[in-house]
Amino acid sequence: MHRPLMLQRVNVGHKSLADYATIATRGLMDEIRRLAEPLAGKRVVHLSATAFGGGVAEINYTLIPLMNDAGLDVEWRVIHGREEFFDVTKTIHNALQGADAVLTAKQRRVYEEFTELNAAGFVDDYDFVIVHDPQPVGMIAHFPGSRARWTWRCHIDLSTPNRGILAFVLPWICRYDAAVFHMHQYVPAADDLPAAFVWPPAIDPLAPKNMALSAEDAAYIVDQFGIDIRRPLLTQVSRFDPWKDPLGVIDAYRRVKDEFPEVQLALVGSMAHDDPEGWDYYNRTLSYAGGDPDVFILSNLNNVGAIEVNAFQVHSAAVLQKSVREGFGLTVAEALWKARPVVAGRVGGIVTQIDDGATGWLVDSADEAAAACREILRDPAAARERALRGKEHVRRNFLTPRLLRDWLALFNRQLGNETAGVDLDLARQPVVPP
Ligand code: UDP
DSSP: OOOOOEEEEEOOOOOEEEEETSSOOOOHHHHHHHHGGGGTOOEEEEESSSHHHHHHHHHHHHHHHHHHHHEEEEHHHOOOHHHHHHHHHHHHHHHHTTTTOOHHHHHHHHHHHHHHHHHOOOOOOOEEEEEETTTTTGGGGGTTTTSSSSEEEEEEEEEOOOOHHHHHHHHHHHHHSSSSSSSSGOOOOOOOOOOEOOOOOOTTTTTTTOOOOOHHHHHHHHHTTTTTTTSSSSEEEEEEEGGOOOOHHHHHHHHHHOTTTTOOOEOOOOOOOTTTHHHHHHHHHHHHHHTTTTTTEGGGGGGGOOHHHHHHHHSSSSEOOOSSSSSSOOHHHHHHTTTTEEEEEEOOHHHHHHTTTTTTTTESHHHHHHHHHHHHHHHHHHHHHHHHHHHEEEEEEEBBBHHHHHHHHHHHHTOOOOOOTTOOOEEEEOSSOO
16 A cells, blocks of 8 residues: 555745725725634635636635635645546536536546545545535545535536536535535535535736736737737637637637738637646647637747736737636636626626626627627727726626635634624525534
8 A cells, every 4th residue: 555645735825915905895804804703723725626727726826815814724735636537527527517428437436536545635634625616526425524614616507517427426515514606507406405605706806817917018918929919809818628619719700800800819728737628629729720820829838827818808909708608707807807898608607797788798609709899899989888897897796805705704604603794695505404
Protein backbone atom coordinates (compact mmCIF):
# COMPACT_ATOMS: atom_id res chain seq x y z
CA MET A 1 0.00 0.00 0.00
CA HIS A 2 1.33 3.45 -0.79
CA ARG A 3 0.45 6.48 1.25
CA PRO A 4 -2.51 8.48 -0.02
CA LEU A 5 -1.68 11.62 -1.93
CA MET A 6 -2.98 14.57 0.09
CA LEU A 7 -5.32 16.84 -1.80
CA GLN A 8 -3.35 19.78 -3.03
CA ARG A 9 -3.95 23.12 -1.37
CA VAL A 10 -4.39 26.18 -3.57
CA ASN A 11 -2.67 29.39 -2.58
CA VAL A 12 -5.21 32.19 -2.89
CA GLY A 13 -3.22 35.07 -1.42
CA HIS A 14 -4.77 37.89 0.60
CA LYS A 15 -7.57 40.32 0.02
CA SER A 16 -9.04 42.92 2.29
CA LEU A 17 -12.77 43.42 2.71
CA ALA A 18 -12.15 47.07 3.51
CA ASP A 19 -11.13 47.63 -0.11
CA TYR A 20 -14.67 46.78 -1.20
CA ALA A 21 -16.34 49.34 1.01
CA THR A 22 -16.52 51.91 -1.77
CA ILE A 23 -18.20 49.48 -4.16
CA ALA A 24 -20.60 47.61 -1.87
CA THR A 25 -23.26 49.47 0.11
CA ARG A 26 -22.68 50.30 3.77
CA GLY A 27 -25.64 48.07 4.68
CA LEU A 28 -24.09 45.07 2.98
CA MET A 29 -20.72 45.60 4.63
CA ASP A 30 -22.44 45.84 8.03
CA GLU A 31 -24.33 42.60 7.35
CA ILE A 32 -21.06 40.87 6.51
CA ARG A 33 -19.47 42.05 9.73
CA ARG A 34 -22.45 40.96 11.84
CA LEU A 35 -22.65 37.56 10.18
CA ALA A 36 -18.90 36.95 10.44
CA GLU A 37 -18.66 37.59 14.17
CA PRO A 38 -20.10 34.28 15.43
CA LEU A 39 -18.08 32.42 12.80
CA ALA A 40 -14.65 33.68 13.88
CA GLY A 41 -12.05 30.93 13.53
CA LYS A 42 -14.43 28.41 11.96
CA ARG A 43 -12.60 26.09 9.62
CA VAL A 44 -13.90 25.89 6.07
CA VAL A 45 -12.63 23.93 3.08
CA HIS A 46 -13.64 24.30 -0.54
CA LEU A 47 -13.17 21.21 -2.71
CA SER A 48 -13.11 21.50 -6.48
CA ALA A 49 -11.66 19.84 -9.54
CA THR A 50 -9.31 22.51 -10.74
CA ALA A 51 -7.67 25.72 -9.65
CA PHE A 52 -7.47 26.99 -13.18
CA GLY A 53 -10.02 27.75 -15.88
CA GLY A 54 -13.74 28.11 -15.59
CA GLY A 55 -16.10 29.83 -13.23
CA VAL A 56 -15.44 27.92 -10.00
CA ALA A 57 -11.76 28.80 -9.96
CA GLU A 58 -12.61 32.36 -10.83
CA ILE A 59 -14.99 32.69 -7.88
CA ASN A 60 -12.81 30.91 -5.34
CA TYR A 61 -9.78 33.13 -5.88
CA THR A 62 -11.81 36.03 -4.52
CA LEU A 63 -14.37 34.45 -2.23
CA ILE A 64 -11.83 32.49 -0.20
CA PRO A 65 -9.43 35.35 0.66
CA LEU A 66 -12.42 37.51 1.60
CA MET A 67 -13.86 34.76 3.81
CA ASN A 68 -10.46 34.60 5.49
CA ASP A 69 -10.38 38.33 5.93
CA ALA A 70 -13.84 38.14 7.52
CA GLY A 71 -12.24 36.04 10.28
CA LEU A 72 -12.87 32.45 9.20
CA ASP A 73 -10.09 29.97 8.56
CA VAL A 74 -10.61 28.92 4.96
CA GLU A 75 -8.69 26.75 2.54
CA TRP A 76 -9.20 25.37 -0.95
CA ARG A 77 -8.12 21.94 -2.04
CA VAL A 78 -8.32 20.36 -5.46
CA ILE A 79 -8.95 16.71 -6.10
CA HIS A 80 -6.56 14.57 -8.12
CA GLY A 81 -7.57 12.99 -11.36
CA ARG A 82 -6.11 11.63 -14.53
CA GLU A 83 -7.54 11.89 -18.02
CA GLU A 84 -9.70 8.78 -17.60
CA PHE A 85 -11.35 10.36 -14.54
CA PHE A 86 -11.87 13.78 -16.14
CA ASP A 87 -13.30 12.07 -19.24
CA VAL A 88 -15.94 10.57 -16.97
CA THR A 89 -16.60 13.80 -15.06
CA LYS A 90 -16.93 15.75 -18.32
CA THR A 91 -19.49 13.19 -19.49
CA ILE A 92 -21.33 13.64 -16.20
CA HIS A 93 -21.14 17.43 -16.53
CA ASN A 94 -22.46 17.37 -20.11
CA ALA A 95 -25.22 14.91 -19.27
CA LEU A 96 -26.36 16.92 -16.26
CA GLN A 97 -26.71 19.88 -18.64
CA GLY A 98 -28.90 17.70 -20.87
CA ALA A 99 -26.56 15.84 -23.23
CA ASP A 100 -27.39 12.35 -24.29
CA ALA A 101 -24.96 10.01 -22.53
CA VAL A 102 -24.66 6.84 -20.56
CA LEU A 103 -21.95 5.81 -18.17
CA THR A 104 -20.56 2.35 -18.68
CA ALA A 105 -19.93 0.15 -15.66
CA LYS A 106 -16.23 0.80 -16.17
CA GLN A 107 -16.73 4.58 -16.16
CA ARG A 108 -18.73 4.37 -12.95
CA ARG A 109 -15.92 2.34 -11.45
CA VAL A 110 -13.31 4.89 -12.56
CA TYR A 111 -15.36 7.64 -10.92
CA GLU A 112 -15.71 5.72 -7.68
CA GLU A 113 -12.09 4.63 -7.57
CA PHE A 114 -10.75 8.13 -8.02
CA THR A 115 -13.24 9.41 -5.46
CA GLU A 116 -12.00 6.86 -2.98
CA LEU A 117 -8.40 7.81 -3.70
CA ASN A 118 -9.23 11.49 -3.20
CA ALA A 119 -11.11 10.75 0.00
CA ALA A 120 -8.00 9.00 1.33
CA GLY A 121 -6.10 12.23 0.77
CA PHE A 122 -8.58 14.40 2.64
CA VAL A 123 -8.44 15.06 6.37
CA ASP A 124 -12.00 15.69 7.52
CA ASP A 125 -11.23 18.26 10.18
CA TYR A 126 -13.42 21.24 9.33
CA ASP A 127 -16.60 22.95 10.46
CA PHE A 128 -17.84 23.42 6.91
CA VAL A 129 -17.04 21.54 3.72
CA ILE A 130 -18.12 23.12 0.44
CA VAL A 131 -17.97 20.80 -2.54
CA HIS A 132 -18.15 22.43 -5.96
CA ASP A 133 -19.81 20.72 -8.90
CA PRO A 134 -20.10 17.04 -9.74
CA GLN A 135 -16.42 16.08 -9.96
CA PRO A 136 -15.88 15.77 -6.17
CA VAL A 137 -19.56 15.22 -5.23
CA GLY A 138 -18.97 11.60 -4.21
CA MET A 139 -16.37 12.46 -1.57
CA ILE A 140 -19.05 12.74 1.09
CA ALA A 141 -19.78 9.02 1.02
CA HIS A 142 -16.41 8.37 2.63
CA PHE A 143 -17.07 10.53 5.70
CA PRO A 144 -20.26 9.16 7.25
CA GLY A 145 -19.49 10.34 10.76
CA SER A 146 -18.24 13.79 9.79
CA ARG A 147 -18.85 16.59 12.28
CA ALA A 148 -18.70 19.15 9.46
CA ARG A 149 -21.69 20.67 7.67
CA TRP A 150 -21.38 19.61 4.04
CA THR A 151 -22.79 21.79 1.26
CA TRP A 152 -22.85 20.91 -2.41
CA ARG A 153 -22.47 24.01 -4.59
CA CYS A 154 -23.78 23.36 -8.09
CA HIS A 155 -22.53 25.72 -10.81
CA ILE A 156 -24.18 24.09 -13.79
CA ASP A 157 -27.53 24.22 -15.53
CA LEU A 158 -29.51 21.33 -14.09
CA SER A 159 -32.85 22.32 -15.61
CA THR A 160 -33.07 19.45 -18.12
CA PRO A 161 -30.68 16.80 -16.85
CA ASN A 162 -30.13 13.43 -18.38
CA ARG A 163 -32.19 11.32 -15.96
CA GLY A 164 -29.87 8.32 -15.93
CA ILE A 165 -26.83 10.35 -14.99
CA LEU A 166 -28.70 12.49 -12.49
CA ALA A 167 -29.72 9.21 -10.85
CA PHE A 168 -26.03 8.29 -10.64
CA VAL A 169 -25.08 11.44 -8.69
CA LEU A 170 -28.27 12.02 -6.70
CA PRO A 171 -27.54 9.53 -3.92
CA TRP A 172 -24.44 11.57 -3.10
CA ILE A 173 -26.18 14.93 -3.39
CA CYS A 174 -28.83 13.66 -0.99
CA ARG A 175 -26.23 12.99 1.69
CA TYR A 176 -25.30 16.66 1.97
CA ASP A 177 -26.67 18.98 4.64
CA ALA A 178 -27.47 21.60 2.01
CA ALA A 179 -27.21 22.26 -1.71
CA VAL A 180 -26.90 25.62 -3.43
CA PHE A 181 -28.01 26.37 -6.99
CA HIS A 182 -27.88 29.45 -9.23
CA MET A 183 -31.57 29.29 -10.11
CA HIS A 184 -34.82 27.71 -8.95
CA GLN A 185 -35.13 25.71 -12.18
CA TYR A 186 -31.91 23.89 -11.35
CA VAL A 187 -33.11 22.35 -8.09
CA PRO A 188 -33.73 18.70 -8.91
CA ALA A 189 -37.08 17.21 -8.02
CA ALA A 190 -35.85 14.50 -5.70
CA ASP A 191 -37.70 13.52 -2.54
CA ASP A 192 -34.73 13.25 -0.23
CA LEU A 193 -32.85 16.29 -1.46
CA PRO A 194 -31.24 18.31 1.36
CA ALA A 195 -32.25 21.91 2.04
CA ALA A 196 -31.76 23.68 -1.28
CA PHE A 197 -30.80 27.35 -1.51
CA VAL A 198 -30.70 29.60 -4.53
CA TRP A 199 -28.24 32.41 -5.06
CA PRO A 200 -26.18 33.50 -8.05
CA PRO A 201 -22.38 33.64 -8.13
CA ALA A 202 -20.51 36.91 -8.40
CA ILE A 203 -17.50 38.61 -9.93
CA ASP A 204 -14.72 40.46 -8.20
CA PRO A 205 -14.75 44.11 -9.28
CA LEU A 206 -11.21 44.65 -7.97
CA ALA A 207 -9.53 41.63 -9.54
CA PRO A 208 -7.23 42.25 -12.51
CA LYS A 209 -9.93 40.84 -14.79
CA ASN A 210 -12.52 43.40 -13.75
CA MET A 211 -10.67 46.38 -12.36
CA ALA A 212 -11.01 49.68 -14.17
CA LEU A 213 -8.87 49.72 -17.30
CA SER A 214 -8.76 52.77 -19.52
CA ALA A 215 -9.77 52.56 -23.17
CA GLU A 216 -6.19 53.47 -24.20
CA ASP A 217 -4.63 50.77 -22.06
CA ALA A 218 -7.14 48.20 -23.33
CA ALA A 219 -6.40 49.21 -26.93
CA TYR A 220 -2.66 49.00 -26.26
CA ILE A 221 -3.06 45.44 -24.98
CA VAL A 222 -5.32 44.07 -27.72
CA ASP A 223 -3.13 45.71 -30.35
CA GLN A 224 -0.34 43.38 -29.25
CA PHE A 225 -2.41 40.41 -30.35
CA GLY A 226 -2.70 41.74 -33.89
CA ILE A 227 -6.16 43.29 -33.55
CA ASP A 228 -6.59 46.42 -35.66
CA ILE A 229 -7.71 48.82 -32.97
CA ARG A 230 -9.29 51.24 -35.46
CA ARG A 231 -11.75 48.59 -36.64
CA PRO A 232 -14.66 47.22 -34.55
CA LEU A 233 -14.12 44.07 -32.56
CA LEU A 234 -16.57 41.42 -31.38
CA THR A 235 -15.35 39.12 -28.59
CA GLN A 236 -16.46 35.97 -26.87
CA VAL A 237 -14.49 34.83 -23.82
CA SER A 238 -15.21 31.17 -23.13
CA ARG A 239 -13.77 27.74 -22.77
CA PHE A 240 -13.83 25.84 -26.09
CA ASP A 241 -16.93 23.85 -25.41
CA PRO A 242 -20.01 22.99 -27.48
CA TRP A 243 -22.29 24.61 -24.86
CA LYS A 244 -20.55 27.93 -25.49
CA ASP A 245 -21.20 27.60 -29.22
CA PRO A 246 -18.01 29.17 -30.62
CA LEU A 247 -19.00 27.92 -34.09
CA GLY A 248 -22.30 29.79 -33.80
CA VAL A 249 -20.31 32.89 -32.87
CA ILE A 250 -18.29 32.54 -36.08
CA ASP A 251 -21.56 32.20 -38.04
CA ALA A 252 -22.91 35.35 -36.42
CA TYR A 253 -19.68 37.25 -37.11
CA ARG A 254 -19.84 36.28 -40.81
CA ARG A 255 -23.34 37.70 -41.05
CA VAL A 256 -22.23 40.92 -39.37
CA LYS A 257 -19.35 41.14 -41.81
CA ASP A 258 -21.78 41.28 -44.74
CA GLU A 259 -22.84 44.73 -43.55
CA PHE A 260 -19.65 45.75 -41.71
CA PRO A 261 -16.72 44.30 -43.69
CA GLU A 262 -14.21 45.83 -41.30
CA VAL A 263 -15.46 43.88 -38.24
CA GLN A 264 -13.08 41.51 -36.42
CA LEU A 265 -13.77 38.63 -34.06
CA ALA A 266 -11.79 37.41 -31.05
CA LEU A 267 -12.53 34.06 -29.46
CA VAL A 268 -10.65 33.97 -26.20
CA GLY A 269 -10.74 30.66 -24.39
CA SER A 270 -8.60 29.12 -21.73
CA MET A 271 -7.80 25.44 -21.46
CA ALA A 272 -8.83 23.91 -18.15
CA HIS A 273 -6.90 20.80 -17.17
CA ASP A 274 -10.11 18.95 -16.21
CA ASP A 275 -11.46 19.47 -19.71
CA PRO A 276 -9.94 16.96 -22.15
CA GLU A 277 -12.67 17.77 -24.68
CA GLY A 278 -11.39 21.36 -24.83
CA TRP A 279 -8.54 20.62 -27.23
CA ASP A 280 -10.77 18.83 -29.63
CA TYR A 281 -13.19 21.70 -29.70
CA TYR A 282 -10.42 24.25 -29.98
CA ASN A 283 -9.22 22.51 -33.14
CA ARG A 284 -12.74 22.35 -34.55
CA THR A 285 -13.17 26.07 -33.92
CA LEU A 286 -9.86 26.81 -35.58
CA SER A 287 -10.75 24.88 -38.70
CA TYR A 288 -14.26 26.37 -38.78
CA ALA A 289 -12.70 29.85 -38.86
CA GLY A 290 -10.97 28.67 -42.04
CA GLY A 291 -7.94 30.89 -41.75
CA ASP A 292 -9.96 34.16 -41.81
CA PRO A 293 -7.33 36.80 -40.91
CA ASP A 294 -9.96 38.84 -39.02
CA VAL A 295 -10.77 35.97 -36.65
CA PHE A 296 -8.42 35.73 -33.67
CA ILE A 297 -8.53 32.50 -31.69
CA LEU A 298 -6.56 32.98 -28.53
CA SER A 299 -6.04 31.15 -25.29
CA ASN A 300 -3.88 31.10 -22.21
CA LEU A 301 -1.29 29.49 -24.50
CA ASN A 302 -0.98 32.88 -26.18
CA ASN A 303 -0.51 34.40 -22.72
CA VAL A 304 -4.06 35.68 -22.50
CA GLY A 305 -4.43 36.08 -18.76
CA ALA A 306 -6.84 38.07 -16.63
CA ILE A 307 -5.65 41.54 -17.71
CA GLU A 308 -5.82 40.56 -21.34
CA VAL A 309 -9.38 39.22 -20.92
CA ASN A 310 -10.22 42.54 -19.26
CA ALA A 311 -8.69 44.43 -22.20
CA PHE A 312 -10.56 42.40 -24.81
CA GLN A 313 -13.84 42.97 -23.01
CA VAL A 314 -13.20 46.71 -22.56
CA HIS A 315 -12.10 47.20 -26.15
CA SER A 316 -14.95 45.28 -27.82
CA ALA A 317 -17.78 47.03 -29.60
CA ALA A 318 -19.94 44.12 -28.43
CA VAL A 319 -19.26 41.11 -26.23
CA LEU A 320 -20.97 37.86 -27.15
CA GLN A 321 -21.82 34.89 -24.97
CA LYS A 322 -23.76 32.76 -27.39
CA SER A 323 -24.16 29.82 -25.02
CA VAL A 324 -26.79 27.19 -25.63
CA ARG A 325 -26.62 26.12 -21.96
CA GLU A 326 -25.13 28.20 -19.20
CA GLY A 327 -25.17 27.67 -15.46
CA PHE A 328 -24.68 31.38 -14.87
CA GLY A 329 -22.16 32.87 -17.27
CA LEU A 330 -19.66 34.96 -15.32
CA THR A 331 -18.39 36.38 -18.59
CA VAL A 332 -21.73 38.14 -19.03
CA ALA A 333 -21.42 39.85 -15.64
CA GLU A 334 -17.79 40.71 -16.44
CA ALA A 335 -18.70 42.39 -19.71
CA LEU A 336 -21.72 44.21 -18.26
CA TRP A 337 -19.59 45.46 -15.38
CA LYS A 338 -17.39 47.11 -18.04
CA ALA A 339 -20.52 48.69 -19.52
CA ARG A 340 -20.14 46.77 -22.75
CA PRO A 341 -23.12 45.94 -24.98
CA VAL A 342 -23.65 42.21 -24.43
CA VAL A 343 -25.33 39.79 -26.83
CA ALA A 344 -26.00 36.46 -25.17
CA GLY A 345 -27.96 33.24 -25.49
CA ARG A 346 -31.39 33.22 -23.86
CA VAL A 347 -30.44 30.34 -21.58
CA GLY A 348 -29.77 29.45 -17.95
CA GLY A 349 -28.36 32.07 -15.66
CA ILE A 350 -27.82 34.53 -18.49
CA VAL A 351 -31.48 35.55 -18.28
CA THR A 352 -31.04 36.68 -14.69
CA GLN A 353 -28.32 39.06 -15.87
CA ILE A 354 -29.76 40.38 -19.09
CA ASP A 355 -33.18 41.86 -19.38
CA ASP A 356 -33.62 41.77 -23.14
CA GLY A 357 -34.00 45.26 -24.56
CA ALA A 358 -33.17 46.90 -21.22
CA THR A 359 -29.70 45.77 -20.15
CA GLY A 360 -28.53 43.83 -23.20
CA TRP A 361 -29.61 41.51 -26.02
CA LEU A 362 -30.87 37.95 -25.60
CA VAL A 363 -30.72 35.78 -28.69
CA ASP A 364 -31.84 32.32 -29.78
CA SER A 365 -29.78 31.87 -32.94
CA ALA A 366 -26.70 33.00 -34.82
CA ASP A 367 -28.97 35.13 -37.01
CA GLU A 368 -30.37 36.93 -34.01
CA ALA A 369 -26.89 37.38 -32.57
CA ALA A 370 -25.76 38.91 -35.86
CA ALA A 371 -28.78 41.23 -35.96
CA ALA A 372 -28.04 42.41 -32.42
CA CYS A 373 -24.38 43.08 -33.25
CA ARG A 374 -25.37 45.02 -36.36
CA GLU A 375 -27.75 47.13 -34.29
CA ILE A 376 -24.94 47.86 -31.82
CA LEU A 377 -22.49 48.81 -34.56
CA ARG A 378 -25.06 51.07 -36.23
CA ASP A 379 -25.94 52.95 -33.05
CA PRO A 380 -23.19 52.67 -30.42
CA ALA A 381 -24.63 55.48 -28.29
CA ALA A 382 -27.97 53.70 -27.80
CA ALA A 383 -26.10 50.45 -27.13
CA ARG A 384 -24.04 52.14 -24.46
CA GLU A 385 -27.14 53.32 -22.64
CA ARG A 386 -28.35 49.75 -22.39
CA ALA A 387 -24.94 48.61 -21.27
CA LEU A 388 -24.82 51.20 -18.49
CA ARG A 389 -28.09 49.86 -17.11
CA GLY A 390 -26.52 46.40 -17.23
CA LYS A 391 -23.60 47.64 -15.19
CA GLU A 392 -25.91 48.91 -12.43
CA HIS A 393 -27.70 45.56 -12.38
CA VAL A 394 -24.35 43.84 -11.82
CA ARG A 395 -23.38 46.34 -9.12
CA ARG A 396 -26.51 45.55 -7.15
CA ASN A 397 -26.59 41.79 -7.59
CA PHE A 398 -23.45 40.11 -8.83
CA LEU A 399 -20.40 41.42 -6.96
CA THR A 400 -18.43 39.30 -4.49
CA PRO A 401 -19.44 40.98 -1.21
CA ARG A 402 -23.03 39.82 -1.78
CA LEU A 403 -21.83 36.27 -2.40
CA LEU A 404 -19.75 36.33 0.77
CA ARG A 405 -22.79 37.55 2.72
CA ASP A 406 -24.89 34.64 1.42
CA TRP A 407 -22.31 32.04 2.46
CA LEU A 408 -21.94 33.57 5.92
CA ALA A 409 -25.71 33.58 6.33
CA LEU A 410 -25.87 29.91 5.39
CA PHE A 411 -23.11 28.94 7.83
CA ASN A 412 -24.92 30.76 10.62
CA ARG A 413 -28.17 29.08 9.72
CA GLN A 414 -26.46 25.69 9.74
CA LEU A 415 -25.18 26.38 13.26
CA GLY A 416 -28.61 27.53 14.40
CA ASN A 417 -27.47 31.15 14.80
CA GLU A 418 -29.42 34.23 13.88
CA THR A 419 -28.81 35.31 10.30
CA ALA A 420 -28.87 39.02 11.11
CA GLY A 421 -32.02 39.58 9.11
CA VAL A 422 -30.60 38.08 5.91
CA ASP A 423 -33.24 36.04 4.12
CA LEU A 424 -31.71 33.27 2.12
CA ASP A 425 -33.78 31.99 -0.77
CA LEU A 426 -34.69 28.54 0.52
CA ALA A 427 -35.99 26.77 -2.55
CA ARG A 428 -36.74 23.52 -0.83
CA GLN A 429 -36.88 22.21 2.70
CA PRO A 430 -35.56 18.72 3.22
CA VAL A 431 -38.35 16.21 3.54
CA VAL A 432 -36.58 14.68 6.52
CA PRO A 433 -34.81 17.47 8.41
CA PRO A 434 -31.13 16.63 8.90
N1 UDP B 1 -12.01 32.80 -18.67
C1 UDP B 1 -10.73 33.29 -18.77
N2 UDP B 1 -10.02 33.08 -19.87
C2 UDP B 1 -10.53 32.42 -20.90
C3 UDP B 1 -11.83 31.88 -20.81
C4 UDP B 1 -12.54 32.09 -19.66
O1 UDP B 1 -10.23 33.94 -17.86
O2 UDP B 1 -9.81 32.27 -21.88
C5 UDP B 1 -12.78 33.08 -17.46
C6 UDP B 1 -13.91 34.03 -17.73
O3 UDP B 1 -13.44 35.36 -17.76
C7 UDP B 1 -14.84 33.72 -16.59
C8 UDP B 1 -14.63 32.23 -16.36
O4 UDP B 1 -13.37 31.91 -16.94
O5 UDP B 1 -14.45 34.41 -15.43
C9 UDP B 1 -15.71 31.41 -17.02
O6 UDP B 1 -16.86 31.40 -16.23
P1 UDP B 1 -18.28 31.20 -16.86
O7 UDP B 1 -19.28 31.19 -15.75
O8 UDP B 1 -18.52 32.23 -17.93
O9 UDP B 1 -18.24 29.80 -17.59
P2 UDP B 1 -17.74 28.34 -17.14
O10 UDP B 1 -16.37 28.20 -17.74
O11 UDP B 1 -17.74 28.26 -15.65
O12 UDP B 1 -18.71 27.41 -17.80
